[in-house]
Amino acid sequence: MAIGIIQEKERLAFRFDKLGVIISILALYGALLAPFATYRANRIIQGEARGIMEALPPHLGYGLLFLVVAGAAVALLRTPALFRMAMALAALAALAGLIGIAADHLTPPENSYARVSPASGFWVLVFAFSLLLTDALTRLHPGPGLRLLVLAGVLVLAGSMLVAGRWDGLSIMKEYANRADLFWAEAGRHVTLALGSLAAATVVGLPLGILCHRVERLRAGVLNVLNAIQTIPSIALFGILIAPLGWIAANIPGASAVGIRGIGAAPAFVALFLYSLLPVVANTVVGLAGVPRAANDAARGIGMTDRQRLVTIEFPLAFPVILTGIRIVLVQNIGLATIAALIGGGGFGVFVFQGVGQTAMDLVLLGAIPTVVLAFTAAIVLDALIEMTVPNSSQGNAA
């Protein structure tokens, strides 16, 4: 009797994928119960919910419902990972295309005030199929090269949709159209802040890390100071730096000419630089400490100088760990650079905080989505690079 029940359970477990149960419940909820798009007669007014069948022309609506049910079935049954990945990609591509069509379908002709944005059902569907995609990718465990290829494919696809104007009917793209020049200026500032401070932190942090590795007495002190900096909240550190930089700009000739000012990008840059130092220095120390003694002894044995040893033995062996530190910094900086907007430093945070101030969700998204995409891209690219630099590693971050 008990054995019969266990067998029954095993047979069910064999047929159904546990994660698939969650995915299909989410997908069916998103498609059937939650609104697909929100329609507003103008930018400020309260939105009205529209289901899939209301938001799309009938044939496309039925098409999407069919695709969702098919996707849920693929998720629910134990299907090969490659097949699951293809299904998830197809569903995500369809959602991306259809939300643009829904915007055009819902907006009355010749009406430039009406706003259409994706609603909760759309986001739930995107989440469900992203989950399916992540799970399939985790199971397939693609190599770093393939992961970069998938990333490039997705970015090119999304880029071409943007260029072709497929999403122009959506509210977020109308916000963009109203301030396209500003958007690219802030994008440039955001990337400059994040990458520039990373570059500065690498230039200073690497030698500092090597020094800390060589001089043991220095190590604890330097790391403690850098650790303490991390406990200062970002908005405070940005603010605290306004005073000294303002003083430098006013009192040191030439400083203001190169762009150093009390408010704006300079304090943001310095703050991001200070936050970046800890991961770079700490990982350099850890990486160098992890170099096998035998490798160093062998190098000494064949008469290498300290500098030769550092360049040809220690540094290459420590490189993956150092790169991990750089990955942490880059992802963190892309996120933190949004705070720069609070002190007039620009970046995507400008749209986020403006949107919060006006309770304009689409404006928030205009700042938040590029930030998340940037951070995510940086993480995938650097994870792949790290995996490529570690010889014979079978283990990596699938994200």
Add this chain to the structure above:
Amino acid sequence: MMFTLPNLFRLAVLVVLLAFLLQPAWFEAMLTPLVQENAPAIYNQGSLFWLTVLHLRTVFIATFAATVVAVSLAIIVTRKAGAEFLPLSRSLVNIGQTFPPVAVLALAVPIYGFGEKPTLIALFLYGLLPIFENALTGLTTLPPTVVEAARGAGMTGSQRLIRIELPLALPVILTGVRLSVVISLATATIGSTVAAKTLGEVIIAGLQSNNLAFVLQGGLIVAALAVLIHDALQGLERTLAGRVHV
């Protein structure tokens, strides 16, 4: 990476912090040089002490909820029934960490309105990650001999979990909680951009009125809290780790 201060220094930080929160007027002379003439040197739009209490309350609620959820999830994916979620949960944690806290906060506003709620959501989501990761490490790197011995002694799965696995993993889980608390203490200040009552209010008031003293006191109170709580939790971890390994 250990962050240790001599006990005396720690005590001094605590005393100065408490004195500042309860009698900020004592410190006015030190902060006055930082502000323009006639501008207040001590935050005057509310009690620093109460803002600190509210700040700590927000962080505590978010971290507590994050700990309960993250540890439960880690337990589920390390059981046999949830084992197939383990690789996926690792990927999700990696992905989750790339979301900037400001974005999470800003996106929670339209759903939950202004105030404490979006801050709690953002802190909760952000706090999940380090705790989950550490709980996972703690539960998957137990010495196999101990687990085998417990199995041999005839313990059931839940007995093993409660009496053996969780106590052994506790120090590592606490490390995750500590990381999460320190991150949350700093991130909570951003909550004040959406009108949450935290110490961020002091900093933002300083940024808006160009008052460096406000920015400095808000920032330093948070930093002092972070250092003290960090050290206290680290002490607790060491005590627990010492007791377990006897």
